[in-house]
Amino acid sequence: MAIRSRVLHETPSQTAGPFVHIGCTPNRIGLAYAYRGQDLGERLFDNGVPGQRIVVEGCVFDGIGTPVKDGMVEIWQADHKGLFNSPQDRRGQSSLGFSGWGRQATDPETGEFSFRTIKPGETPFVDGRMQAPFISFWIVARGVNLGLHTRMYFPDEAERNRQDPVLSKLEHACRIQTLIASCVSDNHYRFDIRLQGEGETVFFDV
Amino acid sequence: MIKFSKLATKEQEPVVEGFFHREFHRHPPAYTPRYKSSVVRSPKLALVSIPNSLSELTGPVFGHGILGDDDNDLTVNYADAGMRPALGERIIVHGRVLDERDKGVPGVLVEIWQANAGGRYRHFKDGYLAPLDESFGGFGRTVTDAEGGYEFRTVRPGPYPWPNGINDWRPSHIHFSLFGAGLAQRLITQMYFEGDPLIPHCPIVNSIPEPSLVDSLVARLDLANTVPMDARAYRFDIVLRGRRSSQFENRS
Numbered sequence: 039m040a041i042r043s044r045v046l047h048e049t050p051s052q053t054a055g056p057f058v059h060i061g062c063t064p065n066r067i068g069l070a071y072a073y074r075g076q077d078l079g080e081r082l083f084d085n086g087v088p089g090q091r092i093v094v095e096g097c098v099f100d101g102i103g104t105p106v107k108d109g110m111v112e113i114w115q116a117d118h119k120g121l122f123n124s125p126q127d128r129r130g131q132s133s134l135g136f137s138g139w140g141r142q143a144t145d146p147e148t149g150e151f152s153f154r155t156i157k158p159g160e161t162p163f164v165d166g167r168m169q170a171p172f173i174s175f176w177i178v179a180r181g182v183n184l185g186l187h188t189r190m191y192f193p194d195e196a197e198r199n200r201q202d203p204v205l206s207k208l209e210h211a212c213r214i215q216t217l218i219a220s221c222v223s224d225n226h227y228r229f230d231i232r233l234q235g236e237g238e239t240v241f242f243d244v
Numbered sequence: 245m246i247k248f249s250k251l252a253t254k255e256q257e258p259v260v261e262g263f264f265h266r267e268f269h270r271h272p273p274a275y276t277p278r279y280k281s282s283v284v285r286s287p288k289l290a291l292v293s294i295p296n297s298l299s300e301l302t303g304p305v306f307g308h309g310i311l312g313d314d315d316n317d318l319t320v321n322y323a324d325a326g327m328r329p330a331l332g333e334r335i336i337v338h339g340r341v342l343d344e345r346d347k348g349v350p351g352v353l354v355e356i357w358q359a360n361a362g363g364r365y366r367h368f369k370d371g372y373l374a375p376l377d378e379s380f381g382g383f384g385r386t387v388t389d390a391e392g393g394y395e396f397r398t399v400r401p402g403p404y405p406w407p408n409g410i411n412d413w414r415p416s417h418i419h420f421s422l423f424g425a426g427l428a429q430r431l432i433t434q435m436y437f438e439g440d441p442l443i444p445h446c447p448i449v450n451s452i453p454e455p456s457l458v459d460s461l462v463a464r465l466d467l468a469n470t471v472p473m474d475a476r477a478y479r480f481d482i483v484l485r486g487r488r489s490s491q492f493e494n495r496s
């Protein structure tokens with residue numbers, strides 16, 4: 039059994055800058071017909087996919103409360119049974135027609151994002167315990183030197199959130215709130231992300 | 245050590261191993277005041293370290309099927325049929341995407357964006373004096389091959405002034421977005437050109453903590469792969485985080 043060790047080092051990150059949309063969401067900023075009219079990550083699921091339809095909206099704010107209007111948000115999540123759309127999830131096949139991955143430019147006028155997706159099921163933590171349902175977020179923007187990882191948990195899962203292996207281990211319990219969406223209406227959640235300062239979102243080193 | 249034994253069947257022995265931890269000292273810190281935009285966009289509190297579970301180890305799979313013929317040729321992928329190709333110095337940018345164990349990473353979605361030859365982006369927020377090129381969009385994408393190889397055809401982007409200091413100019417650069425096998429491998433960076441005198445003056449370049457690391461973002465002129473009478477080649481290899489050894493790979 040060979041020991042596989044690190045012989046190279048990850049390439050240093052650089053900010054995505056203000057024009058990340060040209061490369062990642064060209065149709066969204068009016069470069070119509072780029073890549074035959076479709077940006078990657080536009081849709082998370084096809085019509086027939088089982089599961090609870092939800093909307094997750096929010097805004098990215100900087101340290102003085104100004105919306106970040108030139109950012110990009112990506113999400114990744116399991117399907118309604120907790121299975122990932124990946125050959126590396128060997129527990130089973132996720133729902134056909136469920137991509138699990140979404141990508142959006144934050145709105146150039148308001149900084150808002152809004153995803154239509156399926157409420158994810160429980161997924162296992164490294165020790166086999168189940169985690170409360172969550173959606174992984176990755177945020178880049180001008181002024182962000184290294185993409186930021188965070189997670190959105192659900193406000194209507196209080197019991198499972200309380201037992202979640204990640205949430206329950208956070209050093210400052212008062213910061214858990216930054217990871218839990220609020221409920222706008224049925225199946226409609228709001229998850230604001232604060233890059234800095236009061237109510238600063240918990241970001242993860244994964 | 246990551247175990248999913250409770251969930252996996254015998255044949256589907258788990259192979260899921262975490263990525264090597266990220267070496268933050270090799271990346272720009274969040275707060276780099278000479279790059280002014282970072283001042284209010286940098287988290288002040290420490291990142292919370294969590295072990296990789298499936299949500300970080302997995303990610304979407306981008307097959308070559310998503311690609312059109314010209315997606316990786318920026319000299320023609322925005323021009324309508326019959327229009328001239330993009331203006332500027334014709335170049336090929338190519339290389340390999342490797343992991344930290346020096347293995348090529350196949351199936352990586354590589355997306356690039358850049359200014360045109362005059363230093364102007366096709367973006368409604370870019371008001372630089374340099375004109376747009378009607379034949380140039382400035383976006384390209386590809387998916388790495390079985391050895392992790394990738395290739396783009398484009399024009400060399402011009403340097404451009406930007407509102408930071410009163411006289412800051414970005415060196416010529418191409419933005420790269422890379423999506424490997426898992427969310428934890430996600431990376432955005434920038435490629436610079438060998439010999440560009442603006443590199444050491446750039447506050448964004450200088451957000452990188454050690455000058456020796458800047459070198460890994462500088463593409464080298466690659467005369468051997470230049471296409472005579474057509475395009476000069478530049479070589480740029482990229483390293484994504486590697487995975488700790490897995491039983492699966494040892495067996496195979």
Ligand SMILES: [Fe+3]
Nearest residue numbers: 055414417419
């Ligand atoms: Fe740029």
